Amino acid sequence: MTDLSMQDHGDTIAVLGAGKMGEALISGLLKAGLPAEKLVITERYPARAREMTERYQVRAVSNLEAAKTADTLVLAVKPQDMDDLLTELSPAVTPERLVVTIAAGITTSAIERRLVEGVPVIRVMPNTPALVGEAMSVLAPGSNATEEHLARAEAIFRPVGKVLRLPESQLDAVTALSGSGPAYVFFLVEAMTDAGILLGLPRSVAHDLIVQTIYGSAVMLRESGEHPVALREAVTSPGGTTIAAIRELERHGVRAALLAALEAARDRSRQLAGGQ
Ligand SMILES: NC(=O)C1=CN([C@@H]2O[C@H](COP(=O)(O)OP(=O)(O)OC[C@H]3O[C@@H](n4cnc5c(N)ncnc54)[C@H](O)[C@@H]3O)[C@@H](O)[C@H]2O)C=CC1
Ligand SMILES: O=C(O)[C@@H]1CCC=N1
Numbered sequence: 001m002t003d004l005s006m007q008d009h010g011d012t013i014a015v016l017g018a019g020k021m022g023e024a025l026i027s028g029l030l031k032a033g034l035p036a037e038k039l040v041i042t043e044r045y046p047a048r049a050r051e052m053t054e055r056y057q058v059r060a061v062s063n064l065e066a067a068k069t070a071d072t073l074v075l076a077v078k079p080q081d082m083d084d085l086l087t088e089l090s091p092a093v094t095p096e097r098l099v100v101t102i103a104a105g106i107t108t109s110a111i112e113r114r115l116v117e118g119v120p121v122i123r124v125m126p127n128t129p130a131l132v133g134e135a136m137s138v139l140a141p142g143s144n145a146t147e148e149h150l151a152r153a154e155a156i157f158r159p160v161g162k163v164l165r166l167p168e169s170q171l172d173a174v175t176a177l178s179g180s181g182p183a184y185v186f187f188l189v190e191a192m193t194d195a196g197i198l199l200g201l202p203r204s205v206a207h208d209l210i211v212q213t214i215y216g217s218a219v220m221l222r223e224s225g226e227h228p229v230a231l232r233e234a235v236t237s238p239g240g241t242t243i244a245a246i247r248e249l250e251r252h253g254v255r256a257a258l259l260a261a262l263e264a265a266r267d268r269s270r271q272l273a274g275g276q
Contacts, residue, residue: 011038013156014070016063016085017077018043018052021102021128025074026056028130028160042066044081067092072152075101075111079272082106086114095119098149100156102126104175105272108142108168120145122153125171125179126160135161136178140168176265184261189214 013029015022018041030036036057043049049060066073067089077085082103093099095118101111108121115121121142126135137157141150150165157163166174189210196206220231236242249255 011071011152011155012040012069013038013072013074014040014042014061014066015074015076016042016066016089017075017081018048018060019076019078021126021130022074022076023052024128024130024135025076025102025126025156025160026052026058028133028135029156030056030058031133032159034159040066040070044077063088064092067097070097072098072100072156074156075099075103077103079103079105082111086111090114090116093119095144098122098145098152100124100153103272104179105172105269107273108140108145110273112142112144118144120149122149123168123171124153124157125174126157127178127180128182130157130160133160136181137161137163138171138174138178139163139165140171141165142168172266172269173262175269176262179269180265184258185214 013034015026018026022041022043026039026041029039037059039056040059040061041049041052042061042063043052052058053060061069063085073089073093075082075085082101093115095116097119099111099115099119099121100123101108101121102124104125106123108123111121112119122145123140123142124137126137129135130137135157137160139150139153139157145153154163189207192210193203193206196209197203201209217231220226221228224231236246
């Protein structure tokens with residue numbers, strides 16, 4: 001995680017839509033040292049806005065005020081709410097602003113079309129581990145975004161995790177893989193905890209065992225640079241316990257289920273582009 005407290009913060013950032021992902025970003029940025037006065041939020045529900053103000057000491061403003069005053073606008077509403085938000089924003093957003101959208105499926109060109117000519121737009125797919133400084137965020141520039149705009153957007157997402165640039169044509173696949181990815185991992189934890197209970201372990205013990213196992217395995221993957229097959233083979237003793245489990249995973253089509261699941265998520269992201 002980059003420490004932001006020692007840096008120059010020319011940019012003010014507005015997070016428009018302080019829901020689950022908006023909060024993960026706000027919390028991650030503040031933990032990384034961004035001064036609260038450099039951040040404003042907008043939120044449709046006053047109770048949620050109050051909650052954010054109390055929890056993070058950030059100012060809640062209207063969408064219009066955010067558009068007029070913040071250098072960078074991070075659009076963090078649901079894809080289905082994007083149209084209404086852009087209707088509110090469009091009279092006030094000038095090409096001096098940088099617009100960052102994190103909505104699944106919504107393309108930079110769809111946003112550019114709703115704003116005055118020349119506004120730079122960058123599409124980013126982050127994920128909720130931003131809360132703990134371990135997000136994976138993938139950035140793709142729209143047609144007006146320059147290297148300088150990309151660097152500004154990266155300066156928002158790097159403090160909360162890893163960043164990568166890819167062509168926008170790959171963003172629906174990224175959404176399926178790393179955007180939704182934490183949910184698959186939590187689903188796995190839930191299922192393996194149930195399995196531990198089936199085998200007679202107390203729930204809390206099963207939970208702790210699997211969380212540490214996933215954490216340790218992720219660190220090994222990241223730090224060893226080894227191929228996952230090699231790491232799995234090192235656990236799989238001839239005639240042992242692991243291969244007995246893997247035979248069942250293959251027999252139940254877990255690999256095929258993951259391929260189908262991610263394809264469905266990619267397709268849903270494409271569908272959301274049409275606001276459905
Ligand atoms: N939740 C996740 O893990 C991720 C979500 N995203 C994207 O982030 C966006 C937000 O997702 P979530 O945070 O999960 O949804 P959410 O429903 O928790 O948050 C959206 C927030 O926007 C507010 N809102 C809606 N219209 C508004 C408006 N006109 N002005 C101000 N606030 C408004 C809602 O009241 C809500 O609090 C979506 O587009 C999603 O595709 C991207 C990556 C990961
Ligand atoms: O489920 C969703 O649509 C959002 C986008 C990626 C993660 N959550």
